[in-house]
Amino acid sequence: MAGYGSKGERLVAGVVPLSKDKAKVLLIQSSGGKSWVLPKGGWELDESTAQKAAEREAWEEGGITLENASWKDLKAIPDLRPTSALSNSAPKASYQFFEAVVKEEKSNWPEKHKRTRQWYTFAQAAQQLAQRPELLEALKRSSLKR
Known part of the structure; x- marks a missing residue:
């Protein structure tokens, strides 16, 4: 069960997964498989922090697993979608993104059957995320090399 903010917005937490040298970002296929996105999802009620x-x-x-010492808070990002893009299945959200360095890419993971992952440079990732302003904003706030 996902948590909600004071205005009824869904609380979403995500990460901008960076390579050790911060030259690349790891994007994952969206659940529909049509686009590339950053890993993110509902902040569950039993989780103490975003x-x-x-x-x-x-x-x-x-x-992926992430290096503990590498986490950086990218601060809250408002839902920038127009009202016309909102629906019951995609309500208004408040995004809390972090950046972190990828420690390990495992060969088996829970959503392996429906997602692939790929490393991108800043310019490539910005192009992939252009239709998702909140994800693009998280990317821009990260210390990924441009």
């Missing part, structure tokens, strides 16, 4: 939720999403969706 970082714990982001770490779980990185594992479930991307099969």
Whole structure:
């Protein structure tokens, strides 16, 4: 069960997974398989922090573990979608993103059957995320090399 903020917005936590040299970012296929996205999802009620939720999403969706010391809070990002893009299945959300360095890419993970992952440079990733302003904003706030 996902948590909600004071205005009824869904609380979403995510991560910008970086290579050790911060030259590349790891994107994952969206659940529909049509686009590339950052690992993110609902901050569950039993998770004490947004970082714990982001770490779980990185594992479930991307099969990655992250270096503990590398976490950086990218601050809250408002839902920038127009009202016309919102629906019951995609309600207004508040995004909490972090950046972290990928420690390991596992060969088996919970959503392996429906997602692949791929490394991108900043320019490539910005192009992939152009239709998702909140993800693009998280990318821009990260210390990924341009």
